[in-house]
Amino acid sequence: MPMEIEFRPGRVDADEGAALAQGMRDELFEIYDGLRLDGPDMPKAGPEELSPPDGSFLVGWSGGAAVCCGGLKRLPDGACEIKKMFVAPSARGQGVARTLLHALEDEARRLGYAVARLDTGPKQPHAQRLYESEGYREIGNFNDNPVATYFAEKQL
Template identity: 50%
Template sequence: MDTREIAQVRRFNRVVTQAVGALDQSYLERGRPLGEARLLFEIGADGAEARALRARLGLDAGYLSRLLRSLEAQGLIEVVPGRPDARRRRASATTTGRAEIAAYDALSDRLAASLLAPLDPARRARLVAAMGEVERLLSAAAVEIAPEPPASAEAQWCLGSYFRELADRFEGGFDPAADRSAPAADLAPPNGLFILARLGGEPVGCGALKRIDDATGEIKRVWTAPPARGLGLARRILDRLEAEAGRMGFAVLRLDTNKALTEAHALYLKAGYREIGRFNDNPYAHRWFEKRLAG
């Protein structure tokens, strides 16, 4: 990696941490450091499970427990066993905690305004646009992609969301029972693979691979959740599936798609797939593609 790029990232980090007051022991002059303030914000008025907070913020379990105990000692939150699973602790803001969250919101707005105020409108617009781009790129870098059992709750959530979207977009709708091209048994080892993309511990996309024969695999169920679109996630999922296909010994990958999914057509063509004739009996497919894997 280019050492100049690394140096720029480090300079950026120093500027941002100083500008937002991350180094202050009393963040926004409310008597506690940024870590506790951020955790209180994430708990919010609706509360959150400790497990979800840990995944969302990428915190060590021990450190999260210390932060929760500190906020609880300050009377800002209550941590109680979850129901029905008591091991899944849930943190909820108290009345005092909700008032503190409101105070942080007002002060955070004031801090953001103070960063923008010295700039003229043109530079202000540039800064806001640059911040949006940095946010999107950092989010893209934070996505984790890993194998997942296709029957897991998170995998089923992704597939259910994907199928509902297909039902909305396909002419005549979509019935998962009528699409027998990718039963769950075909998407699990040794004949297949299901992968899940997570951002902040939450599922944001999926993809699958199934065996057609010893040399040929088929790509299935590539989907990205709407909030994660624009991050290049679909291409990353496709690249991961291709890498896994190579490890499984496939020389060729095939896939099908519906005529309504024009963005998918563009993705596959850009990734080096070529259009071929029909190779399956999927009732929802209108176009079929193939790619020979390098090596």
């Protein structure tokens, strides 16, 4: 049975949202041999991009603990990009990532987006499998992410 999660607006640079986003940065730093997500060559996904009116950042709560996060940012062509999806290690294997993806898609629809895009890297095959199982279809490199090898979109 999937974990019950309550999603609330958060900030990528404050409180539990910042702690989860830092956990994601630390994990990717290990997985990708020193990758710095906030480096100059990486797509931007900070507080400016992941805040209203065109963006959003959600924190998922279960049992009083923040267990996941993810954000949306507007792309130049009017689609949105899902960014900073992260599930705390203690909450993995319980359907949280899928629940988070659905919450982000719902938030994108609420903000008026008709298309969601995302990417992931070669050392995260589980993420690619999740996205494919949820109807994302591979497209070309839309965001110049130098690490990603899988780029996809879904009609919302």
